[in-house]
Amino acid sequence: MNIIIPIKQVPETSNVKMDEKTGTMVRGGVESIVNPLDLYAIEVGIQLKEEHGGKITVITMGPPTADKALKEAISMGCDDGILVSGREFAGSDSKATSYVLAETIKKIDNYDLILAGQQATDGETGQVGPGIASFLNLPLATYTSKVVEINSKNIIVERLIEEGYETLKMPLPALLTVVKEISYPRLPTLRGKQKAKKTDIPLWSKNNMELNELELGLNGSATRVVKIAHPKVVRKGTILKVSDEKTLNEAVSRMIKFMREKELI
Amino acid sequence: MDYHGVWTIAETNRGKIKEVSFELLNRGRKLADKLGTELASVLIGNNINNDDVQELIYRGADKVYVINDPQLENFIVENYANVLEDLVNEYRPEIIIAAATTSGRSLMPYLSVKVNAGLTADCTGLDIEEKTGNLLQTRPAIGGNILATIKTPENRPQMATVRPKSTKPAPRDDNRTGEIINIALKPELIDGRVESLGCKKDEQEDVNIQDADIIISGGRGLKKAENFGLIHELAQHLDGVVGASRDAVDRGWISYPHQVGLSGKTVLPKLYVAVGISGAIQHLAGMKTADNIIAINNDPDAPIFKVSDFGIVGDLFEVLPILNEQLAKEANGR
Numbered sequence: 001m002n003i004i005i006p007i008k009q010v011p012e013t014s015n016v017k018m019d020e021k022t023g024t025m026v027r028g029g030v031e032s033i034v035n036p037l038d039l040y041a042i043e044v045g046i047q048l049k050e051e052h053g054g055k056i057t058v059i060t061m062g063p064p065t066a067d068k069a070l071k072e073a074i075s076m077g078c079d080d081g082i083l084v085s086g087r088e089f090a091g092s093d094s095k096a097t098s099y100v101l102a103e104t105i106k107k108i109d110n111y112d113l114i115l116a117g118q119q120a121t122d123g124e125t126g127q128v129g130p131g132i133a134s135f136l137n138l139p140l141a142t143y144t145s146k147v148v149e150i151n152s153k154n155i156i157v158e159r160l161i162e163e164g165y166e167t168l169k170m171p172l173p174a175l176l177t178v179v180k181e182i183s184y185p186r187l188p189t190l191r192g193k194q195k196a197k198k199t200d201i202p203l204w205s206k207n208n209m210e211l212n213e214l215e216l217g218l219n220g221s222a223t224r225v226v227k228i229a230h231p232k233v234v235r236k237g238t239i240l241k242v243s244d245e246k247t248l249n250e251a252v253s254r255m256i257k258f259m260r261e262k263e264l265i
Numbered sequence: 266m267d268y269h270g271v272w273t274i275a276e277t278n279r280g281k282i283k284e285v286s287f288e289l290l291n292r293g294r295k296l297a298d299k300l301g302t303e304l305a306s307v308l309i310g311n312n313i314n315n316d317d318v319q320e321l322i323y324r325g326a327d328k329v330y331v332i333n334d335p336q337l338e339n340f341i342v343e344n345y346a347n348v349l350e351d352l353v354n355e356y357r358p359e360i361i362i363a364a365a366t367t368s369g370r371s372l373m374p375y376l377s378v379k380v381n382a383g384l385t386a387d388c389t390g391l392d393i394e395e396k397t398g399n400l401l402q403t404r405p406a407i408g409g410n411i412l413a414t415i416k417t418p419e420n421r422p423q424m425a426t427v428r429p430k431s432t433k434p435a436p437r438d439d440n441r442t443g444e445i446i447n448i449a450l451k452p453e454l455i456d457g458r459v460e461s462l463g464c465k466k467d468e469q470e471d472v473n474i475q476d477a478d479i480i481i482s483g484g485r486g487l488k489k490a491e492n493f494g495l496i497h498e499l500a501q502h503l504d505g506v507v508g509a510s511r512d513a514v515d516r517g518w519i520s521y522p523h524q525v526g527l528s529g530k531t532v533l534p535k536l537y538v539a540v541g542i543s544g545a546i547q548h549l550a551g552m553k554t555a556d557n558i559i560a561i562n563n564d565p566d567a568p569i570f571k572v573s574d575f576g577i578v579g580d581l582f583e584v585l586p587i588l589n590e591q592l593a594k595e596a597n598g599r
Binding site for chain 2: 093094095098121122123124125126127128129130131133134135139140141142143156159160161162163164165166167168169170171221222223224225226227228229230231234235237238239240241242248249251252253254255256258259262264265
């Protein structure tokens with residue numbers, strides 16, 4: 001069972017701070033991490049490898065420093081990493097990113113399964129996984145919450161849908177994007193970290209890949225960001241402070257009155 | 266360029282049209298009117314009934330393309346993408362919008378690669394740029410901290426998925442007329458590799474906070490799972506459903522289907538009551554468009570008050586019992 005896992009290095013944004021004056025993200029001190037949702041794909045991959053043998057290759061497209069993300073995946077239990085990096089890829093949207101990762105996977109060849117996180121926590125598009133599947137013309141399952149069964153030819157998975165779960169039977173190779181429910185990511189081990197340190201991460205770019213330059217970076221991107229705004233929603237509501245029993249009762253009565261006036265009760 | 270017309274992808278569940286299809290028509294109608302072009306819905310499935318097709322016209326579609334075939338009973342992304350790719354190549358719409366649901370967010374990226382289109386995910390706002398006629402697609406990013414506006418200057422069609430409940434469904438007008446175009450499924454469009462083995466309902470949970478008119482949400486201020494009883498009680502009095510902040514869900518006080526916010530659900534109720542929720546930007550992104558917002562929180566500086574129409578700064582453990590008692594009295598008095 002040979003598995004390829006495309007991952008992304010993202011800024012640690014769960015506690016992002018915005019500069020109120022300039023309205024931009026405060027980048028100083030923001031750490032780069034493996035996209036948290038990709039860790040679930042890595043965990044499933046490792047579990048499948050433990051059960052069925054084979055090899056896991058993690059790939060990423062990003063700046064030269066993104067090799068750190070690949071090393072972290074290796075320290076969890078993946079085998080190899082490939083960093084796709086170069087100026088030609090700058091400004092890629094989800095389509096251009098999907099193209100390059102699909103070409104990377106083609107070049108690796110000899111794979112049974114591709115696992116990806118549902119989406120990245122920075123862009124939050126969830127489009128790169130399906131985009132890779134489309135470029136490679138692979139069967140796709142998104143929102144995968146469980147691998148029910150797998151053999152050398154087929155995989156049966158459950159995926160989350162609005163009404164509950166759907167079960168799909170797909171031939172291999174296939175591409176799955178996974179959600180949190182599927183696993184709980186393990187931590188890197190000390191031995192894993194030592195192995196990651198020793199593992200060479202090859203650098204791939206237009207110099208050693210056969211790429212259509214028109215599909216790369218800004219050229220290959222159909223979408224352009226034209227404006228960034230900083231949402232400020234303010235409603236001028238009535239705010240009542242409770243300080244004793246009297247103000248408490250009054251606040252509650254006024255709230256009920258408010259709801260009645262708005263015909264909510 | 267010979268691309269024209271706005272398309273919406275109608276969504277069904279067991280043959281019945283989902284409400285989100287009408288939300289798409291609401292957005293699509295405005296775009297089509299601005300462009301002076303026609304609005305069409307595409308309805309793919311099996312056992313599609315005529316009333317449903319007609320309903321799409323009443324809700325604003327000028328045309329409905331219907332592809333009705335037993336082989337399209339289940340949403341299989343490869344099949345649906347093939348069918349749409351074929352239609353796009355034939356009819357060349359300039360804009361395609363679909364719901365940002367588990368199917369829309371699979372189908373649209375798969376399709377956009379096949380037709381070499383630009384695609385923007387999970388939009389909360391769509392508009393037409395006056396000078397160019399380009400689609401302006403606005404979406405929250407970086408945890409709701411920014412709103413990015415994106416356009417697709419060259420590629421056609423321009424594709425976007427739209428957050429369910431980010432707008433109201435189009436109003437119904439049963440005087441509207443439109444054209445129904447039935448299209449036979451070409452057998453070669455069935456991919457045949459993936460097989461659906463069926464669906465099961467989530468048995469633990471039967472909550473649909475997205476369809477509720479009144480939502481009472483609890484957050485970290487509740488301090489422990491048992492205290493959600495106060496929220497349930499208030500929800501009962503107000504005939505609402507129970508929502509929650511991510512904090513409450515992450516602490517295991519309530520299950521994920523209740524979660525409101527960027528990583529949960531976007532809701533658009535008539536009344537949203539936030540109890541013990543400070544109002545992190547990720548939470549606000551999921552509820553700030555509610556018609557009426559009430560907040561109860563002991564921190565006067567909590568951001569939730571900035572988006573509230575009515576707020577009580579006080580200890581929720583004092584406020585809620587009195588509130589529940591008053592509402593119970595009123596109910597008995599009536």
